[in-house]
Amino acid sequence: MSMQVQRTSQLEGKAAVVTGGTRGIGLSIARALAAEGASVFICGRDAARVTSAVKELRKNGAEVEGIAANVSRYDDCRQLIARAAERFGGPDILVNNAGLGVFKPVEQITPEEWDEVIGTNLSGAFYCSREAIPWMRRRGGGYIFNISSLAGINPFAGGAAYNASKFGLNGFSEAMMQDVRYDGIRVSTIMPGSVDTDFAAQPGAKKSESWKLTGDDIAKAVVDLYKYPKSSLASRIELRPAQPPRKK
Numbered sequence: 001m002s003m004q005v006q007r008t009s010q011l012e013g014k015a016a017v018v019t020g021g022t023r024g025i026g027l028s029i030a031r032a033l034a035a036e037g038a039s040v041f042i043c044g045r046d047a048a049r050v051t052s053a054v055k056e057l058r059k060n061g062a063e064v065e066g067i068a069a070n071v072s073r074y075d076d077c078r079q080l081i082a083r084a085a086e087r088f089g090g091p092d093i094l095v096n097n098a099g100l101g102v103f104k105p106v107e108q109i110t111p112e113e114w115d116e117v118i119g120t121n122l123s124g125a126f127y128c129s130r131e132a133i134p135w136m137r138r139r140g141g142g143y144i145f146n147i148s149s150l151a152g153i154n155p156f157a158g159g160a161a162y163n164a165s166k167f168g169l170n171g172f173s174e175a176m177m178q179d180v181r182y183d184g185i186r187v188s189t190i191m192p193g194s195v196d197t198d199f200a201a202q203p204g205a206k207k208s209e210s211w212k213l214t215g216d217d218i219a220k221a222v223v224d225l226y227k228y229p230k231s232s233l234a235s236r237i238e239l240r241p242a243q244p245p246r247k248k
């Protein structure tokens with residue numbers, strides 16, 4: 001998908017960090033921010049995917065950098081924000097998007113799987129936000145987007161680890177919003193329903209299901225929220241497929 005960089009956007013000259021920015025929702029968000037004129041710094045666990053994503057995002061003249069990082073590790077998050085600040089002057093926008101899902105009954109989830117899901121989906125958002133907020137304060141404000149899920153308000157069988165991480169992320173987001181609102185830092189939680197990515201693909205599932213949301217739908221929400229008048233704040237957004245299959 002080709003998106004030309006615009007030069008009249010509110011996002012022009014802003015610096016954005018997108019975690020999990022090498023594919024799926026994260027890559028769509030990084031692409032949309034770059035198309036609006038923002039400088040974008042991405043991360044992902046796989047160095048080869050980071051290199052490939054950076055190359056793609058630069059095709060239309062965008063300023064994009066990236067590093068391999070595992071956001072469940074505090075030192076990786078500290079390095080991510082520091083590198084972004086060194087390259088682009090500091091984050092004006094942070095998108096905590098990196099996510100991981102393990103879907104099993106409680107007794108089948110290993111302690112290591114539990115720690116990895118909570119570490120990636122919840123602790124990673126804390127680590128990156130903790131590092132980014134001082135930079136945003138120095139720059140006069142900023143915007144933190146936490147990509148949660150409708151699973152953060154709707155528990156389901158087999159979702160104990162994932163539900164816990166997203167319920168926690170929602171609570172973390174709303175508390176942080178109150179911590180930083182008077183510093184000119186806005187915080188929004190975006191809670192998508194079913195999205196057509198390979199995040200939780202099951203063996204034998206169709207490669208594409210047209211009724212689902214797309215990464216571009218989530219990316220548009222990020223861009224639109226950033227442009228929303230600063231006198232108000234949409235602190236929580238639920239995005240659902242408009243016409244999911246009817247339940248029989």
